[in-house]
Amino acid sequence: MTSNFPVVQHTFNFKCTQCADCCTGDQIVLLNLFDLYKLAGFLNLQNTVQLFEKGLLILHKENGVYRPQIRFKKLPFKFCPFLINDVNESGALKGWCRLHSSAKPLVCALSPIGLRFDVQQDHLEFLLVPPTGSCPGLKEQQVQNRDQYLKSYQKEIELQKRYFKILESCKAKEWNKTQFKQNLYGFSVTSPFEEILETLENKFLKSGS
């Protein structure tokens, strides 16, 4: 994530109007390992590889690593496959997330707060990242307390940090898409997630492999 966004120290103004702008168009929605686990469970899949096989996810390259990205539908317009589309009285698009709340990707759940994690310094910052250039929710006068807003996601934020550490260790490997999918993003979801994550940490952070 780039560093040009303001850091949120205490409060910010926001109230989502459910305009669905951030779930349509050319948005790039990136998932972490726990998001994959939640999504596979939500769809009753046994393995996260099936999310790619079913065409729900693709891999997006950024900063030398590949990350899972939701593959938006292209017709009749570009939109997230998990968006439940509706229109309001004026005919404008209105939308709800089918994954809300149990399987919603962390990046969507925290929006407009974005995470910037410095792996070397083990330092996390919270940025105000506009979901889209014209997000009407940011013009609402509702004051949000940052810590209160993030309260129910503390565990997932910690999991995201652990994922970023693994990702950082993968940079030097210069894997291609297939290798990322096989080595990092394809796992069985029949075990508790903590076990899966520990296995990956042992493989990538402790053994030096």
Ligand code: SF4
């Ligand atoms: S663009 Fe803003 S107001 Fe619209 S759905 Fe996304 S977060 Fe909510």
Ligand code: SF4
């Ligand atoms: S997962 Fe949900 S919140 Fe995120 S882009 Fe898709 S519909 Fe929107």
